[in-house]
């Protein structure tokens with residue numbers, strides 16, 4: 722099946738396609754989370770919620786593999802390199818007390834996925850200690866086990882964890898297809914620049930499309 726995308730259309734075998742919902746965590750999206758505490762405008766990220774909800778509904782109907790990720794570390798920080806702590810002021814570092822529990826620590830309130838796109842029982846929830854969903858996780862093995870070749874990329878933020886995952890996917894031989902209305906950044910300029918880079922040079926890292934284009938395909942292919 723061909724899907725409309727930039728820089729050119731892409732063939733999408735739905736049986737070899739997974740939907741990735743990256744880091745839709747309370748600390749990044751809720752007004753009382755860590756992102757907002759740092760002064761970011763979380764409404765920029767919240768605009769992804771509705772289209773991701775619609776996509777999840779269609780993907781569940783079609784039986785697509787769905788993978789949710791959460792960025793976070795172990796409570797003793799044994800999986801967090803000191804270099805990821807030192808460069809920020811005390812009080813804003815991973816593991817410090819934040820508005821919704823310890824910042825980016827597994828099990829804390831802010832680390833949880835927002836209620837609006839909560840995973841259903843049986844869906845994969847992948848905890849990752851890095852920005853890329855491939856770093857120090859079983860993602861590569863999971864995708865091979867399920868015969869996945871294409872990743873539909875949604876979540877936050879466009880420029881950080883989504884981009885890192887797109888680059889990791891491309892290097893490992895997966896097609897990354899980013900849904901531009903389902904990803905967002907705290908910076909509209911970085912969001913736009915990231916999408917521009919992904920689709921540059923004939924699709925140097927992958928493709929950019931919209932949820933409407935994907936829904937068109939999914940809804941026409943309900944089993």
Ligand code: TIU
Pocket residue numbers: 743744792877878879881882883907
């Ligand atoms: N998930 C993700 O993108 N983590 C970040 O730290 N993003 C920022 O934009 N800071």
